[in-house]
Amino acid sequence: AQGLAAMGRAVGPTWGGILFGLRYPLPFLLTASLLSFAVAAGLKLKKADATI
Secondary structure, eight states, X not given: OHHHHHHHHHHHHHHHHHHHHHOTTHHHHHHHHHHHHXXXXXXXXXXXXXXX
């Protein structure tokens, strides 16, 4: 878990900087889409769990 967190602290800003360099809204749009996907998946799992 510590290694994964350290990798995230190193890789995250690097990818963010690359995306920001390409077009400044990209890091924000990509994060919003990933979070939307995660919320939708969580709601779908919660709904499937309630029917069991």
